[in-house]
Amino acid sequence: MVDLFNIRDKVAIITGASRGIGQAIADAYADAGAKVVISSRKQDGLDEVAAQIKARGGDVTTVIAHNGEKDALQNLVKTTVQTYGRLDILVNNAATNPHFGMMLDAEDSLWQKTIEVNIMGNFWLCQAAVPEMRNAGGGKIINIASVNGIRPGSMQGIYSMTKAAVISMTQTLAMELAGDHIYVNAIAPGLVKTKFARVLWENETLLNNVTQRTPVNRIGEPHDIAGIALYLAAPASDYTTGQVFVVDGGLSIPLL
Numbered sequence: 001m002v003d004l005f006n007i008r009d010k011v012a013i014i015t016g017a018s019r020g021i022g023q024a025i026a027d028a029y030a031d032a033g034a035k036v037v038i039s040s041r042k043q044d045g046l047d048e049v050a051a052q053i054k055a056r057g058g059d060v061t062t063v064i065a066h067n068g069e070k071d072a073l074q075n076l077v078k079t080t081v082q083t084y085g086r087l088d089i090l091v092n093n094a095a096t097n098p099h100f101g102m103m104l105d106a107e108d109s110l111w112q113k114t115i116e117v118n119i120m121g122n123f124w125l126c127q128a129a130v131p132e133m134r135n136a137g138g139g140k141i142i143n144i145a146s147v148n149g150i151r152p153g154s155m156q157g158i159y160s161m162t163k164a165a166v167i168s169m170t171q172t173l174a175m176e177l178a179g180d181h182i183y184v185n186a187i188a189p190g191l192v193k194t195k196f197a198r199v200l201w202e203n204e205t206l207l208n209n210v211t212q213r214t215p216v217n218r219i220g221e222p223h224d225i226a227g228i229a230l231y232l233a234a235p236a237s238d239y240t241t242g243q244v245f246v247v248d249g250g251l252s253i254p255l256l
Contacts, residue, residue: 004236008033011084012233013076015067015125016094018045020194021144024222025091025229030058032230034089037080039065067094067121068113077128087132089233092122092166093144095159095196103157111158118162119169126173130182138181142232143170144225145186147248163188167244174242183241185232190248192220215250 012029016022017038030036030053038060040046046062053060063079065072080087096117099110122143133139148156149163170186177184191210211217228245231237246252 002235005032005230005234007089007230007234010034010088010233011037011080011086012089012091013037013039013080013087013125013129014091014093015039015065015076015121018042018049020196021189021192021222021225022091022093023049024226025093026060027053028223028226028230029089029233030060031056032234034233035059035061035084037061037063037076037083039063039076040094041066067096067125068116070120070124073121073124074128077125077132081132086136087129087139088136089140089142090125090129090133091142091144091229091233092125094121095144095162097156097159097196099158100155102155106158114158114162118159119165122166123169126169130177130180133182134180139183140233140237141170141173141177141182141184142229143167143184143186145170145188145244147188147190147246147252150188150244150246150252170244171242178241183232183237185237185240185242186244187225187228187232188244188246188248189225190214190220190246190251192222192225194222210251213251214248215253218249220247220249 012034014022014026017026018040026036026038050060050062061083063076065076099106143166145166146163148160149167152160170184174184
């Protein structure tokens with residue numbers, strides 16, 4: 001009998017895990033018995049999350065890594081394997097959105113930064129992680145995309161394009177890696193109450209508009225994303241690959 005949600009002693013990397021969705025996923029994995037390696041750009045935030053996980057009896061390691069720096073991401077994987085001997089799960093959660101405005105007004109530097117962090121960073125981590133997952137006999141890659149990767153968000157054109165690319169990358173890697181028992185899926189959250197999305201949910205007019213159009217009548221919380229992330233990391237999803245799971249409270253349901 002398969003224990004569908006058993007990830008005990010699996011080793012997971014979660015990027016952007018010092019707060020928000022990344023922290024919620026790290027908490028869920030650690031509470032389920034996984035050994036978690038959490039990364040972010042700043043040590044202070046990681047230390048706070050790690051202390052909370054350790055207080056609950058979890059096994060956690062922190063590694064500083066900028067998602068736009070290839071060497072740092074390669075070191076993240078290397079440190080994980082040196083610490084725990086293997087890598088089973090990768091959650092590409094870290095992202096940036098430095099330009100909130102009309103796409104045609106964005107400077108080249110903002111395009112480059114968003115592409116490096118949201119696309120290349122995810123790719124570099126996959127590139128470093130896959131050989132270790134092959135050594136472990138398989139693995140799970142979970143990319144955090146966005147509903148904006150399916151339908152572009154207002155004033156978020158560059159971010160939306162990069163999240164569309166994350167979805168395409170997910171589907172391509174799913175085809176290429178299935179034979180290695182490495183399954184690749186994406187989660188597309190709607191508006192979630194995180195510091196990252198503060199510019200959106202602190203706007204009362206925008207918040208009310210989204211809430212009124214959402215069947216569950218609220219925006220998301222970080223823990224709302226953790227459940228599907230646990231499913232995608234566990235044996236329950238062993239026949240699931242190349243898929244995009246929209247978690248938006250029903251906002252994207254087509255209306256007549």
